[in-house]
Amino acid sequence: MASLKVYGDHLSPYLTIVKLVLAEKGIDFQLVPISLYKAEQKTPEFLKLNPWGKVPVMEDEDGPNGMPLVLAGA
Numbered sequence: 616m617a618s619l620k621v622y623g624d625h626l627s628p629y630l631t632i633v634k635l636v637l638a639e640k641g642i643d644f645q646l647v648p649i650s651l652y653k654a655e656q657k658t659p660e661f662l663k664l665n666p667w668g669k670v671p672v673m674e675d676e677d678g679p680n681g682m683p684l685v686l687a688g689a
């Protein structure tokens with residue numbers, strides 16, 4: 616199982632950008648579906664990951680400091 620999790624919704628163009636970059640780099644990831652339609656990006660659990668309540672979010676359990684990356688442009 617990939618250690619990199621990407622939280623997002625297929626409706627999000629930012630998710631598409633992240634998926635394209637990861638595919639180009641050959642980096643495996645696990646997609647965790649977050650429904651914008653159901654406002655799942657505003658649940659208390661998700662807001663712990665990203666206080667701005669937006670997708671996508673990348674979380675790498677094997678990363679250097681365990682902090683989630685919340686800006687697709689980063």
Ligand SMILES: N[C@@H](CCC(=O)N[C@@H](CS)C(=O)NCC(=O)O)C(=O)O
Binds near residue numbers: 628651669
């Ligand atoms: N600056 C953020 C923007 C992310 C963003 O705006 N995501 C939209 C979906 S494309 C979102 O989560 N909207 C839900 C909301 O604002 O409640 C990034 O680069 O990742």
